[in-house]
Amino acid sequence: MTTAAQPSATDLMTAAARQDNRANPYPYYAQLRQQPVARADDGTWLVSGYQxxxxxxxxxxxxxxxxxPYLPPPETKSLLVQDPPCHDQLRRQVTQHFIPRIMGMRDHLHELVTDLLDAHISEQPGQLDIVADLAYPLPVTVICELLGVPRQDEPLFGSLSRVLTRGLEPIDIPTEEEISELVDAHRQLTEYLQGLIEHRRTHPGDDLISDLLHSSTPEGPMGPKDLLTTLTLLLVAGHETxxxxxxxxxxxxxxxxxALARLRTDPDLATxxxxxxxxxxxxxxMTIRSTLADIDLAGTTIPKGSRVRLMLAAGNRDANRFDNPDQFLPDRRDNAxxxxxxxxxxxxxxxxxRAEAHIALTALAGRLDSPRLVADPPPYRDNAVLRGPQHLPVSFNRLTSDTRTA
Ligand code: HEM
Structure with missing residues (x-):
């Protein structure tokens, strides 16, 4: 008797990343986890176990x-793709200004969510595209306000950001056309942000660009090249995650x-x-690393100089770490x-x-009467790394007024 050959790590990764499997790549991740450290045919190591x-x-x-590899060599790189000590220095410079700015924002986030939903209050019964009407405009508005990037320029930098993240960590080799689109988007976003930085140099405002340019803390102001890569990273992260x-x-x-019914009566469940x-x-x-030495892991040696893909979403469903990993348990404890x-x-x-999602989900649960998915699964964005619906149409009987007591 012959048994069907076990699919290779390459086959599983390819299947997990395919657009027609985007709605549910998890069965492929589960198969990958059977060999938690596996070498793909292109030499990349796929690491899928939590531990x-x-x-x-x-x-x-x-x-x-x-x-x-598809962009011209940069003069400097963002902190996301640097190691200590440069990484730590840049990270300190950003966090010392970024973190204080987001403290005390909850009321403002709540106002933004209320306004976005109120725009649809007269539609009864009605339909929302959760992505276009709430999930996208909320973080975009917030990151623009924080950084000091004009919100009305979103049609420009929003589409550039999407092109850049499509080419972020390519799984397939991009076509010539895609590469030139990527290079062009990178150039345009750089020029746009450089213009803003120059303006803030002489016209400081109450925003992070001005903080970083004119910082008087012991870390000092951020240099112009580092400032550019940091702003690009923050703007893109604010748009695509x-x-x-x-x-x-x-x-x-x-x-x-x-879970929806419980959240409606118990907003603390949102945490x-x-x-x-x-x-x-x-x-x-998922995210990418490389090895600086031979590393022994799960009975295998990943050689020095290897590219390693850390499959975060696969690790999150590892039964060696989480009970009932494929179940959505809204009050799960021990959820590292x-x-x-x-x-x-x-x-x-x-x-x-966390704060944006907490407030948005609580408001949706509290204000939408009998919400229903119009399409399940919804259409997904063309991105295997930053994965989520392209649109999420939801119909409802009634959108009630905000009842929160401040
Ligand atoms: C749900 C939303 C988000 C998720 C799931 C997320 C996820 C992640 C992950 C997994 C990393 C680590 C990447 C790695 O180790 O290679 C990371 C790093 C980072 N994220 Fe987020 N992120 C989110 C939102 C944001 C937002 C809103 C910002 C800022 C505006 C942001 C800024 C950053 C920065 C600057 C780093 C790099 C940190 C470093 O290299 O030291 N992220 N994020």
Whole structure:
């Protein structure tokens, strides 16, 4: 008797990244986890077990230093793709200004969510596209306000940001046309942000660009090249990640009516629920590292100089770490998921993203009467790394007024 050949790691990764499997790549990740450290045909190592990912993210013999092979060599790189000591210096410069700016923002976030939903209050029955009407405009408005980027320029930098993230960590080799689109988007966004930086140099405002340009803290002001890469990173992160958290969270709620009903009466459930979305359906599915030495892991040796793909979304469903990993449990305890990464590069925007999702999901649960998914699964964006719906149409009987007592 012959048994069907086990698909290779390359086959599984290719299947998981295919657009027609985008709505549910998790069965392929589960198969990948059977060999938690596997070498793909192109020499990349795929790491899909929770423990193995966690270990590598905290190993000093691992590097984040890389560049996009399809863009001209940059004069400097963002902190996301640098190692200590440069990474740590840049990260300190950003966080000392970024974190204080997001403290005390909850009331403002609540106002923004209320305004976005109120725009649809007369439609009864009605329909919202959760992505276009809430999940995208909320984080975009917030990151623009924080950085000091004019919101009305969004049609320009929003589309550039999408092109850049499509080419972020390519799984397929891009075509000539895609490469030239990527190079062009990079050039245009650089020119746009350089213009803003120059303006803020002489006209400082109450925003992060001005903070970083004119900083008088011991770390000093950020140099012009580092400022440009940092702003690009923050602007793109603000556009392409939280949108997926809110949309994936809405999807989970509408597929789990009990969770939706509980959130409606118990807004405190939003805190563990947002963490569960980050575990169950994470907006950033994977990230890249390289090895600075031979590393022994799960009975295999990853040789020095290897490229390593950390499959965060696969680690989040690892039964060796989480009970019932394929179930969405809104009040799951012991939920140390990998959704925001870990170690030195742990997400700087985590507090902001959590607050935005918390407020948006609570408002949706509280204000939409009998919400229903119009399409399940919804259409997904063409991105295997920053994964989420392109549109999320939801119909409802009535949109009630905001009832929050301030
Ligand atoms: C739900 C939303 C978000 C998710 C799931 C997310 C996820 C992540 C992950 C997984 C990493 C680590 C990448 C790696 O180790 O290679 C990361 C890093 C980072 N994130 Fe986020 N992110 C989110 C929102 C944001 C926002 C709103 C911002 C800022 C506006 C932001 C800024 C950053 C920065 C600057 C880093 C690099 C940190 C470093 O290299 O030290 N993120 N994020």
């Amino acid at each position: 193995e990912i966690y270990q590598l993210m905290h190993d000093p013999r691992i590097s984040s230093d890389r560049r996009n 939280t949108v997926n958290l809110i949309a994936n969270g809405t999807l989970a709620l509408l597929r789990n009516p009990d 563990p629920l947002v963490e569960e979305v980050l575990r169950y359906d994470p907006p950033v599915q 998921h990998l959704g925001f990464g870990g170690g030195l590069h742990y997400c700087i925007g985590a507090t902001l993203a």
